[in-house]
Amino acid sequence: MKNLILLLASIAILPQVDGEIPNSISCTPKQCYTAFEIRASFQTAVDMCEKIDGHLMSVRYSASNDAMGELLRDAEGEFWIGLQFNGNGCTDTSRLRRYVWITGDTLTNFTNWSDGDSEPFCAPTCVSVSRDLKWKGRSCDKIMDGFLCEHDRTKVCAPLEPRETDESVHYITPFGNEGEGPTMLPMGSVVTGRPSGVKHICTPDGVWLRAPWSCEVLNGGCEHKCVTKTPQCTCPAGTALQRNNITCTPNDACVNLGCEQLCLAGACLCRDGYELLADGKGCRDKDECRDTMICPNSNCVNTIVTPTSNYTKDVTSAVTAGGLLGITVCVVLMILIIVFLAHQISRRRSSWNIACMLKSPGEDLQDLQQVTTQKYTKKSSFVNRNVKQDT
Incomplete structure (x- = not known):
């Protein structure tokens, strides 16, 4: 203290x-x-x-x-x-x-x-x-x-390298200077990791102290309010403390994370077939052949996952653009043929129904008698031919 x-x-x-x-x-x-x-x-x-x-x-x-x-x-x-x-x-x-x-x-x-x-x-x-x-x-x-x-009456802290989850560090000195990158800095300088937001301050002992520190010094590094007893940062209603313990975000912790695919409870996740990048946000195709539990032998072909969906394809059997065009043309022709046949059948059935509707009951009886007479005449002629051959 x-x-x-x-x-x-x-x-x-x-x-x-x-x-x-x-x-x-x-x-x-x-x-x-x-x-x-x-x-x-x-x-x-x-x-x-x-x-x-x-x-x-x-x-x-x-x-x-x-x-x-x-x-x-x-x-x-x-x-x-x-x-x-x-x-x-x-x-x-x-x-x-x-x-x-x-x-x-x-x-x-x-x-x-x-x-x-x-x-x-x-x-x-x-x-x-x-x-x-x-x-x-x-x-x-x-x-x-x-x-x-x-x-020469100020202590100096050694350069503070970015943490594993950070891409860079941003510093501000007690004199008001700001800059990027690790460098030796005077006591009272504050370094913030990006994108994590984790803060450190250079103490009179020449060492870096992570926030939250004493609330009397620059509000303990807290974004909102610093509680002096612990010290501890607090957030206003409707917001939650981030994992860096100093900044506040809306209760939906995923709002400002910038996850490329999925987010759960303030942590970025990837869909099946992907793995999380070192930045904790992006995703890339996962090479399953590196996992001996999935591929215990050398006969392994990695599957490529498209960036916009969960669809996977084997790199050894990919469909070319010409093949895809040919399949599309065949499908369209089959659809046209089916439509044409259905139309023809529909026209014939319609003509039959119209012909039946135009005939009267008397016409149907005459057609029946005519057919019967024709059958009888053909039978009589056949019998007469047989009698003539016997005589």
Whole structure:
């Protein structure tokens, strides 16, 4: 708890310089540095760095020089650093050439003086740098394009790598800087995993603490309300706490998950024939041949599942587009033939019914008598022919 209170105090004394957020930040294991693209004289730059609990940057080691290179990678113009002429003569052959760090000492294991483009020594000059990182003497009253601050009273946390379920991390520092990717950050920085939403804060011990943390510090990292006793995040009515324990979603936990296929109780699932991707949302075809329980021998053919349905097909017997067209034509022809035959049968039955309806009962009797007479006549003729043959 003591460390978290110290963290709260540290965050409180890091106001922004005149409302400006540093253009860049870079940290080594021992300190952090910030770059401000604010036009200022040397003394104005000194005052501004002190407002955010720092001082103008000292470049005593090659590691500091590397950090300065990160700060100025995309910068234009010249920036003040914390080195100024001490005014005690012009014949000093030391590495700092009668210059002194803003902290009042001359300790250094590194220099990078420019051979040219510097104002004369033995004058009230201060040192500026640009993207070439060369030290150049300039009149201390000159207005430079910006300045570099050093924060050596802050603890630094090692880069926090994304969790297995996250694709990236997003960070925000106490100075207001935001960015993507793992990097060393000062205490009070908050890193959020994406898409999980899991948060960590850099503590004064130089370690990452997962949210929810003490409610007095940035609301414990909670999206809604932090309960101080545990600490624990709570959500308003109609919403539920997500698995990251800090953010709230509608009671239907599946609403904002973005599952590709199925969702159950806040977890993404896949249909038969698919397996879940590493992001916990997407699905891909499952190669059943890798499962020895399903395919115990080498005679295995994987089935391909279409992305839009549960329909499966064997890759060795797929129907070609031409074959499918031929089947379609045959089916259409058979349907047309059946319709034609049904139509013809219907017409014949209709004509028979009409003929029967037009005949009267008397006509039917005459037709019967005529048929009977014809049969009798044919029989008599047959008998007469037989008699003639006997005579």
